[in-house]
Structure formats: C-alpha cells, structure tokens
Amino acid sequence: AQSVTQPDIHITVSEGASLELRCNYSYGATPYLFWYVQSPGQGLQLLLKYFSGDTLVQGIKGFEAEFKRSQSSFNLRKPSVHWSDAAEYFCAVGVYNTDKLIFGTGTRLQVFP
Amino acid sequence: DVKVTQSSRYLVKRTGEKVFLECVQDMDHENMFWYRQDPGLGLRLIYFSYDVKMKEKGDIPEGYSVSREKKERFSLILESASTNQTSMYLCASSPTGGDEKLFFGSGTQLSVL
16 A cells, blocks of 8 residues: 655754755555645645656755655755744655545654744 | 635534534635644545545545535535544645645644533
8 A cells, every 4th residue: 555654753953954854655656746835824835746757856945855766765855944944744645546645644844043 | 826715714613513614626626635634643534526426435534424516615524523533624626637736725623522
C-alpha cells in the first residue's frame, strides 16, 4: 500500500539558516508527489509538485524539492528561512489511478530570530 | 481567485447531536474531499466524491456520511457526534485528472462536548 513518512515531527531553525524537511514514500510506480504548507489557522497551500521530468522542482516562496527514486525520497529545501516560514509542512503522494492524495503526518517548523 | 469555503470556522456540539459541515467550491471541480486533521496523525481521508451523487469511502469513514446533491457543494454529516470526533475538518476540491493539486478550505474546528 502507498504511504508517506515524515520522520521529523518538529524542527527548529534560526532565521537565515538553511532548511531540509524529509519525506519518504512507498509506491510501486513513478509517484505524483506534493508538498503543502499550513500556516496557523489556515488550510493547506501547495508549495510544489513533482509528476515527471526534472527531479529538482522549484516551488513558491523560494522552496525546492528533489525527487530521488533510489532513496524513495522527496525532501523539501530552502537555502535561507524567514520567520514567516514557521508553519506545518505536509508531504503527500497521489494514489495510483485516482485523484486522491495520501498525506504524511507533518513536520512543524519553528523559526527563531 | 479560486475558493473553497467551509461554512463554519469553529463549531461546538454536544454528544449525540447530528452535525452538518458544509463545503462549497466555485471552481467547477469534479472531485471533492473531506479530511480530518489530528496532531501527530496528519490528514486522513474520510470520504470523497468524484461527481454529483457519487461518493467513496476514504480511510476512516466510520461515524460519518456525506451528501453531494450539487456539484459545488459537499456536506459531511456526523449522524450522532461523539467526543472522539473532536477534530479539525478540512474540505478540498480538485479537477479530474490526478495531476492537479487539491485546493483546500480553511477548515472547521469541531469540538464535541
């Protein structure tokens, strides 16, 4: 069965530091992969998505993610975090032959000034 | 701007009450979804609908039902609310195709006392 694992529940970084949020998936074929961000009290907003092609995907707000098939990973990165990036981040995989998504348990990012 | 609107931001109900959570989208999307979000568990799919009057169970449908009489509206029904249904409920919509993102509403925080 398809699944998504986000091994880090909570990450704290200083403003200006680099960031990497981990995501591992379980899927038999080439997956559709997504990263969403949820600010406090808000719904989820799409940061970026991967379907095929270039394995390095650029998203909004300066985020990027790299698909690594050999590691079954789709880690989210940002070279320099801003205080406004404090939020919860969800990785998701598309369910084969449907329009459904399976979400990971999320990583809460805290940013210190 | 595209929109998924959930009728209530906060809702407090008593055990045993029948509860209706309403969701409306203005994007003419075929698919609509109800997710439940709990700390440490991420988003879990309750039900989804891929057309008017069509519905499919998600991963945790027990205790819930849904109604989709019109394309733009998808209702989640708790027939007899219980305290373990206290949670954040997120509605989402997407066009058919599997490669388009989900658009989320801002969520309804339901407390069952």
